[in-house]
Amino acid sequence: MAENSSGVFPRPTHDEAARQRYAMGLRAYLFGPLREAVGRAFYAKVAPEYEAREGRPLEDRREARREILKLPSYQYFSDLHRVSQDMIWNSVIDTLDRTEQSLRDAYRELGDDCDGSIELNPDLEIPNYISAIDIHCMPGNYQASSGDDDVVAGALYDRGGFLYSPGGGPQCDGMGRTSLGFLKKHYPDIAPRRILDMGCGIGGPTLVYVDEFPDAEVHAIDIGAAMLRYGHLRAEAMGRRVHFSQQRAENTNFDDGSFDLILSHIMFHETSAKAVQPILTECRRLLAPGGVMLHLDLPKPDLLPDVYTKIIFDGDAFYNNEPFWMRMHDLDWPGMLEQAGFAADRIVAGIAPVSMFIPPTRDNPSGDWRPGRMALSAIAASLEES
């Protein structure tokens, strides 16, 4: 199994690694052969029965979900979806229970002698769309933090994220590579001096931009203190300069026009219908003349090939504590960008083919990055030069 390669996540023991590998394998089995088997039952029974009864094909994803719930194999599949997710987190917690103190010590030892920086705000009000539920069943969620050296949420996300989605790469940088591909395609001449990554988590995608634009000053914000501490520890360990701060994307403390490039990666689907407009308005305020804003998130349903794939994809809304996962696609994103002050002819709503990590093999011991089969939705806008 490929390991997280930031050098910060503690090495699992043999037994811990075996348990983590099992959780990862169960997920691969679930979304591989088991998903295909349930799909065969869906197309052999559920879809034709619906068509015979209703006189029209079963194409609407919400209707299709109601129908598939009657299928015992889907009931089993969806239960296992939840169970496998819990197994992933629990398997990582074993390692963290054993190593938490050494991670806290490593964070303390960083002190002030750093390339980058971190600024935390213990008074930050955590939005209720985050505090109401443990998103994707992650125990304690993004905001859990106990004491001023706690990094557990970040470490959990680092390893758990890799087990959940190994295609994102051992350095959790797949999203950054994917957004960068989109950026380069649509804004080939961009040369930002100041970059902001919103909802940065542990900064996996952020570091891609540090490498791509080595002269830029890179800022990264998130609501989770322990996520940011771990991100800071990790960035320093990897020799990358990032300025982390604990802030809400709706209302930051940066001056007007501070950034030439504003990014987010899979942040919006974990917010809410109410939060989207204020965040876009804040992006417009923060963007300098000539600047670019780019948000990458879940694929719109029409990017998925068939109704069964849509049902399976929507499963995270129901079995993985992702309440905004489906609803985000009902919003009029270009309309909201215009409302935030972006000109209609400078908005790009497009698709970003995913960069996928192919794990190491004997012939290719470091693994490889290839274009994946999936694409994510991207929405971008630029401002005119003044």
Ligand SMILES: C[S@@+](CC[C@H](N)C(=O)[O-])C[C@H]1O[C@@H](n2cnc3c(N)ncnc32)[C@H](O)[C@@H]1O
């Ligand atoms: C799914 S994670 C993605 C993290 C990172 N962008 C990545 O791709 O690895 C979503 C992140 O957005 C953060 N977040 C959600 N709402 C936010 C808000 N209003 N302001 C700042 N961060 C937010 C969460 O705390 C979480 O770390």
